Amino acid sequence: MKVLLVNPPRSPHNALRDHAPPEALRFVHSRLVGPPLGLLTIAVAARDDADVSFIDLKGEYDLHPDAPSPADFIRSRIQADPPDLVGVTFIASETPAGLDILRAVKAVSPGIVTVAGGLHATLCPEDFVDPAVDIVVPGDGAVVFRNLVRTLAAGGDLDTVGGLLVRDGDRLRPTLAPAPPVDPAGRDFLVPDRSYLQPWLSTYTVGGRPQPVTYVFTSLGCTSRCSFCSIWPQRDGAYLQRDVDSVVAELASLTEYEVIRWADANSVVDLEWTARLLDRLEAEGIRKHFVMDLRLDTAAKHPGLIARLARGGLKVVITGIESPRAEELKRYNKALDTRSITEGLKVFADNGILLRANYVVDPDYGPDDFAALADFATAHSTAYAGYTILTPMPGTGLHRQMRPRIVDSDLAKYNFFNCVVETRLPLDRFYEEAGRLWAIRTGDHVIS
Numbered sequence: 001m002k003v004l005l006v007n008p009p010r011s012p013h014n015a016l017r018d019h020a021p022p023e024a025l026r027f028v029h030s031r032l033v034g035p036p037l038g039l040l041t042i043a044v045a046a047r048d049d050a051d052v053s054f055i056d057l058k059g060e061y062d063l064h065p066d067a068p069s070p071a072d073f074i075r076s077r078i079q080a081d082p083p084d085l086v087g088v089t090f091i092a093s094e095t096p097a098g099l100d101i102l103r104a105v106k107a108v109s110p111g112i113v114t115v116a117g118g119l120h121a122t123l124c125p126e127d128f129v130d131p132a133v134d135i136v137v138p139g140d141g142a143v144v145f146r147n148l149v150r151t152l153a154a155g156g157d158l159d160t161v162g163g164l165l166v167r168d169g170d171r172l173r174p175t176l177a178p179a180p181p182v183d184p185a186g187r188d189f190l191v192p193d194r195s196y197l198q199p200w201l202s203t204y205t206v207g208g209r210p211q212p213v214t215y216v217f218t219s220l221g222c223t224s225r226c227s228f229c230s231i232w233p234q235r236d237g238a239y240l241q242r243d244v245d246s247v248v249a250e251l252a253s254l255t256e257y258e259v260i261r262w263a264d265a266n267s268v269v270d271l272e273w274t275a276r277l278l279d280r281l282e283a284e285g286i287r288k289h290f291v292m293d294l295r296l297d298t299a300a301k302h303p304g305l306i307a308r309l310a311r312g313g314l315k316v317v318i319t320g321i322e323s324p325r326a327e328e329l330k331r332y333n334k335a336l337d338t339r340s341i342t343e344g345l346k347v348f349a350d351n352g353i354l355l356r357a358n359y360v361v362d363p364d365y366g367p368d369d370f371a372a373l374a375d376f377a378t379a380h381s382t383a384y385a386g387y388t389i390l391t392p393m394p395g396t397g398l399h400r401q402m403r404p405r406i407v408d409s410d411l412a413k414y415n416f417f418n419c420v421v422e423t424r425l426p427l428d429r430f431y432e433e434a435g436r437l438w439a440i441r442t443g444d445h446v447i448s
């Protein structure tokens, strides 16, 4: 049994970048770099029963920008070495490209079993009702994918594999067997095997440094409930934390990576857990540079912990300020106040931590709103700030709420860099105003 797993390419759409003034251009993200941890986990789950190979199309296009289109690339790969099953991981903006990949597979060989998994397949399985998709694996799919591969290898019946959605004419239906309970951060945790990324490792760099960077997740899900966010709906509001030993063991194994970005929604939730992790890292002599997503109110409330994290290797923090306005924060269900913002910023600065803050730009913004946001961001400027567009990601409460205002349903544009709902200002003017914000920052750091 041969399994081929494919990480789709980035969406090329970035209207913010297209409209940003030259002085802001180098700060608008164009190429985020990080491992497809989900797919690398799925690879580990399947390999006892199959020969697993891997294609990272993001890395491939970073290495060879003129490489053939994803469909052509996959077609020639499949012709050269036909697999029995192809699996693709999906987020919203990579769905059109991922589906094209599966269509190319079916065009070469209709008998290859095609499988869709990942966040978007979990939140919106209906988007995968397509002749090119045989099976959808919603949720944390390692256990289910292992059972699927095992059953296919043995020529068994798919209905004995619980937790699948299988194509049945023009709909997807759940398989008959019950879905197995899974514990992806605990009992069923598998260390993602980053060695599959070796051919593209030289592309896993940021900020001009030669050493590769990687992500490690210490938890899945989120305890907060921001209305625009897909992370908590993906796991139905659950927050699943790994145990300290397993995180320490994974970090110890990452000898070729100096910079580790924590892939958690929020890197500090349980203070006692974090303190234990720091104790263990110190005891084991594990020294890395860490990049974490942290909340400003956590920093404001626990300056001692932030100082300890800084001593333990925390160099960069990514944080959501989202909006300076209480009314907007309330609408986004983001519990943050101006005092925590100011105090939190100070705590990070006092500890020499480079801060990247993110604001959400509402498509309803007019000139006064842009001016107010610019004033606030200037008064609270950070080493780097991002201004992404409020986007109704499919599967979120915001999507249900904003549906009547959606004017662009092309999922490739659902990456926070494009506006997909009607704007109050003419669209070009909106993008120009939003693009200009990206120039507001302090210092001369570029962390991308």
Ligand code: B12
Residues within 6 Å of the ligand: 007, 010, 011, 029, 030, 031, 032, 033, 034, 035, 036, 037, 038, 039, 041, 042, 058, 087, 088, 089, 090, 091, 092, 093, 115, 116, 117, 118, 119, 120, 122, 137, 139, 140, 141, 142, 145, 184, 215, 217, 229, 230, 231, 263, 264, 265, 393, 394, 414, 415, 416
């Ligand atoms: C790591 C990461 C990345 C990496 C790697 C992504 C990749 N595939 O190459 C990088 C840095 C490249 C990246 C890029 C982007 N990302 Co990103 N990323 C994440 C992050 C931080 C962690 C995801 C993760 O690893 N989770 C842990 C793993 C284990 O979970 P998982 O991936 O869901 O996998 C499990 C299941 O889904 C399933 N599964 C997954 N794939 C498959 C495949 C098969 C076949 C099967 C059977 C099962 C299966 O099983 C896995 C194991 O349990 C999340 C935020 C978060 N904290 O969750 C955002 C997130 C996924 N990213 C997001 C976005 C929007 C992007 C960008 C488009 C833009 C941006 N602003 O970040 C860019 C890409 C564009 C660009 N210009 O570069 C959004 C997606 C929202 C949505 N609804 O689509 C998220 C949720 C962040 C957010 N704030 O909303 N990202």
Ligand code: SF4
Residues within 6 Å of the ligand: 222, 223, 224, 225, 226, 229, 230, 231, 232, 265, 266, 320
């Ligand atoms: S935006 Fe951040 S804090 Fe809010 S629910 Fe999403 S991951 Fe959690």
